[in-house]
Amino acid sequence: MSGRKDKVGRTELISASEQDARTLPDEQRAGLPSPRPATAPTAPTAPAPAPDAVGPQQRRFLRRVTTLAAIGGALFGYDTGVISGALPYMRQDLVLTSLDEGLITSTLLVGAAVGAVAGGRVADRVGRRRSMGWAGIVFTAGALAVALAPDVPFMVAARFVLGLAVGSASVAVPMYLAELAPAADRGRLVSLNSLMIVSGQLLAYVVNAALAPTGDWRLMLGLAAAPAVALVVGCAFVPETPRWLQANGFRREAIEVLRKSRSERETEREFHRQQRAERLSRRRRESAGWAEFRTPWLRRVLFIGIGIGFVQQATGTNAIIYFAPTILETTGLSTSVAVVSTIAVGVISVAATAVGLTLVDRHGRRTLMVVGQVGGAACLLALSFVIGRTGESAAMSFVTLGLMAAFLAFQQSTVAPVAWLLIAEIFPTRVKGLAGGATTMALWLSNFAISLVFLPVLEAIGGRATFLCFVALSVLCLLFTLKWVPETRGRTLEQVEEELRAAGTRTAA
Structure with missing residues (x-):
C-alpha cells in the first residue's frame, strides 16, 4: 500500500545520476551484468553448491509472502463454505423458499463474476498487491453487511458486495503467486491458494458446527471480517510482483x-x-485491450481459459460444498447432525488439496485433470444410485456422505488446484489481468448457474437424475481436457507463452 512504487511518484525514484544512466543498457541500469558472449573465457572459481538453487533466505521470503497472499484464498473459501451451515437457520429466521436459498447463495457468485472482470483490470493498472488490498477492504465491509442483514433483499445485496471481493481476490491472488514464484516451484506455491480455499471452507464448517446449537447464523457469517482485516494489513508488508x-x-x-x-x-x-x-x-502494442484477442492464438488461449473455468465448476463441486447439509437432510439426517457431518467433507477437501500440492510439480497438469475427472465421474455415478435408494436409512446417509467426500477428494487433489494454476499460467503478461478476469468471470457464472438451479432441480427431478446430469457434464469436460488443455509443468511463463503462440499459429494456418 506504500506509494513508493506508484507511477505518479516514479520520478522521485530516479536520481540525477540515474537520469544520465538512461542511455545504458537495461541490464546495467538494473545492476545486472550484460549477457556475455558464448565464447567468453571463464575464470576458475571455487566450486559452489547448486548455483541455481533457491537458498534458505529466499525460501523464507517465498513462504512469508505466499502465506500472507493466500489469506485471500482462505476468505474466498470461508465465504463460499459458511453459507452451507448458515442456510438452515437463516431459513427459519428470514422465512426462505428454496428459490430464496438459491438466490442468496448464488448472488455472491454474480458479484464474483463482476469482481473478476473488474479485478483483472485493476490488477493490471495498480498492481497485484494493491488489488489484493482493496479486495480485503471490500471483504471486511461485505462480511459485516451480511451479518447485519435484516431481510432477504438486504442479504442479497450484501452477498453481491461480498462477491465482488471474492471475484477480485480469485484473480489477483493466483496471479500474484504465479508471477512471484520460480518456475520449479510455481505449481506448489500457486496451489497453496487452493489449499487455503478449502482450509477456509473447513474453518467455515467447524464454525458452523460449533454455533449450530445456538443457530447464530449472523455470527457464522460475520466472523469473516477478522481475516479480511488481516489481509488488508498484510498487503502493506509484501512486495509487488517483478513482472x-x-x-x-x-x-x-x-x-x-x-x-x-x-x-x-x-x-x-x-x-x-x-x-x-x-x-x-x-x-x-503499448497497452492491451479486447482488440488483442483478434489475434488468433490469443483468442484460442482465451477459449481454453474459459473452458478450464467451466470444467472446474460443471461437475458440481461447489453444489456439493454449498448444499452438503441440505443434501444430507434429504436422506433423513437432522439439521444439526447434517451440519456437523459436513466437517468430514471439509477435512477430506483439505487433505486432498495438500496431497495435490505434492503432485502438481511432479506430474503433468493434463494428467492430473484427466485422473481427477475420471475418478470424480465414477463417484457421481455411484452417488446417483445411492441417493435414489436411501429413503430414511441413517446408514445409507453416511454412505452418501462418504461418496461426496470421495468425489471432493478427486476434485480437490487434481481438477480444482490445476484449474486455478493453469488460469494463472497460460495468459501473457500484457493481457493477464484482462484475460484472467474474463476466464474467472466464466468460472463464477458457471458456479452461479449451477448453484441457482441446484435445489429447485433436486426438488423437481430427484437426486438420482440430478447427479446423472453431473455425470454427463463430467464426460464433456473430460473430452475438452483431452483435446484442448496444454501442459505447462516445468516451463517458465515465457516458455508457456511461446508454446501457446506456436500452437495457435499452426492451428490458424
Missing part, C-alpha cells in the same frame, strides 16, 4: 524482488527473459 514492476518500468524494483526470491544466477536469467518478453509486448 508487473518490469512491465510498468520499475526495473530496479523488479530486480530487488527477484533477488529476494531467486538465486543470483536465476535472477539474471529471469531478468533477461522478462526483458525479451517486454520488448516483444512493446513492439506489438
Whole structure:
C-alpha cells in the first residue's frame, strides 16, 4: 500500500545520476551484468553448491509472502463454505423458499463474476498487491453487511458486495503467486491458494458446527471480517510482483524482488527473459485491450481459459460444498447432525488439496485433470444410485456422505488446484489481468448457474437424475481436457507463452 512504487511518484525514484544512466543498457541500469558472449573465457572459481538453487533466505521470503497472499484464498473459501451451515437457520429466521436459498447463495457468485472482470483490470493498472488490498477492504465491509442483514433483499445485496471481493481476490491472488514464484516451484506455491480455499471452507464448517446449537447464523457469517482485516494489513508488508514492476518500468524494483526470491544466477536469467518478453509486448502494442484477442492464438488461449473455468465448476463441486447439509437432510439426517457431518467433507477437501500440492510439480497438469475427472465421474455415478435408494436409512446417509467426500477428494487433489494454476499460467503478461478476469468471470457464472438451479432441480427431478446430469457434464469436460488443455509443468511463463503462440499459429494456418 506504500506509494513508493506508484507511477505518479516514479520520478522521485530516479536520481540525477540515474537520469544520465538512461542511455545504458537495461541490464546495467538494473545492476545486472550484460549477457556475455558464448565464447567468453571463464575464470576458475571455487566450486559452489547448486548455483541455481533457491537458498534458505529466499525460501523464507517465498513462504512469508505466499502465506500472507493466500489469506485471500482462505476468505474466498470461508465465504463460499459458511453459507452451507448458515442456510438452515437463516431459513427459519428470514422465512426462505428454496428459490430464496438459491438466490442468496448464488448472488455472491454474480458479484464474483463482476469482481473478476473488474479485478483483472485493476490488477493490471495498480498492481497485484494493491488489488489484493482493496479486495480485503471490500471483504471486511461485505462480511459485516451480511451479518447485519435484516431481510432477504438486504442479504442479497450484501452477498453481491461480498462477491465482488471474492471475484477480485480469485484473480489477483493466483496471479500474484504465479508471477512471484520460480518456475520449479510455481505449481506448489500457486496451489497453496487452493489449499487455503478449502482450509477456509473447513474453518467455515467447524464454525458452523460449533454455533449450530445456538443457530447464530449472523455470527457464522460475520466472523469473516477478522481475516479480511488481516489481509488488508498484510498487503502493506509484501512486495509487488517483478513482472508487473518490469512491465510498468520499475526495473530496479523488479530486480530487488527477484533477488529476494531467486538465486543470483536465476535472477539474471529471469531478468533477461522478462526483458525479451517486454520488448516483444512493446513492439506489438503499448497497452492491451479486447482488440488483442483478434489475434488468433490469443483468442484460442482465451477459449481454453474459459473452458478450464467451466470444467472446474460443471461437475458440481461447489453444489456439493454449498448444499452438503441440505443434501444430507434429504436422506433423513437432522439439521444439526447434517451440519456437523459436513466437517468430514471439509477435512477430506483439505487433505486432498495438500496431497495435490505434492503432485502438481511432479506430474503433468493434463494428467492430473484427466485422473481427477475420471475418478470424480465414477463417484457421481455411484452417488446417483445411492441417493435414489436411501429413503430414511441413517446408514445409507453416511454412505452418501462418504461418496461426496470421495468425489471432493478427486476434485480437490487434481481438477480444482490445476484449474486455478493453469488460469494463472497460460495468459501473457500484457493481457493477464484482462484475460484472467474474463476466464474467472466464466468460472463464477458457471458456479452461479449451477448453484441457482441446484435445489429447485433436486426438488423437481430427484437426486438420482440430478447427479446423472453431473455425470454427463463430467464426460464433456473430460473430452475438452483431452483435446484442448496444454501442459505447462516445468516451463517458465515465457516458455508457456511461446508454446501457446506456436500452437495457435499452426492451428490458424
